[in-house]
Amino acid sequence: MLIVRATKKLLDRVGGPDLGEDEESTTVLGQWYATALFWKPQVALLVNESTLLPVLMPLAPAATLLDRIPDQIATVLAAHGVAEPVIGDEVRRMTDGVRVGKTANRSVVGIMNEFSHLAEVHRARTPAPDLLGMAMRLAATPCGPLYRRHVRPDRELHAFLNPWQGDGRHRRTP
Secondary structure (H helix, E strand, O other): OEEEEEOHHHHHHHOOOOOOOOOOOOOOOOOEEEEEEOOOOOEEEEEEOOOOOEEEEEOOOHHHHHHHHHHHHHHHHHHOOOOHHHHHHHHHHHOOOEEEEEOOOHHHHHHHHHHHHHHHHHHHHOOOOOHHHHHHHHHOOOOHHHOOOOOOHHHHHHHHHOOEOOOOOEOOOO
C-alpha cells in the first residue's frame, strides 16, 4: 500500500484523508509527501520521506492523481538508474492501494517547501519546463537532513536501495 501525506492545498483538490490510524506503507521506500504547485498547468510535487527524492507530475486531472502516482514514481526511479526488478516490485506494492493522510513530518514538509521554491526558479528559466528533468535537478540538491548521510536525495536513494551497508551489515532487501 502506498501512503501519500498531503498538504491541505492538495487535499482540497483530491479529497479528504482516508488513511486509517493503524495503516502503514508496504513499499520499500515508505511514505511520500505531496503538495500542489499552482502553476499553469498545475503540478503535484511529491517527496519521499526516507530519501527526500522529489517527483514532479501534472496535477490535472486531480481526480486521477493518486492512480497516476505509481507510474510517475517508476519513471523517476528509472531515470535515476534503479534496477527494473526493484522498480517493478515497488510498483506492485503501490498498487495494493493508495491511502491519503495529512502531513506528519515537519522536516519533510520543509524540504518540500524548499523544492517548491527551487522548482519555481528552474521554471522561470525555462519556457516549457520538463518535469522529469526538473525532478532530476532537484534530486541533486544538498538537503540538511541528509548531511550526515549522503547529502543529496539522488545519492540517498541509491544508498537506501543498496541491500548492504559499507560495514557489511544487512540493511534491507528491496
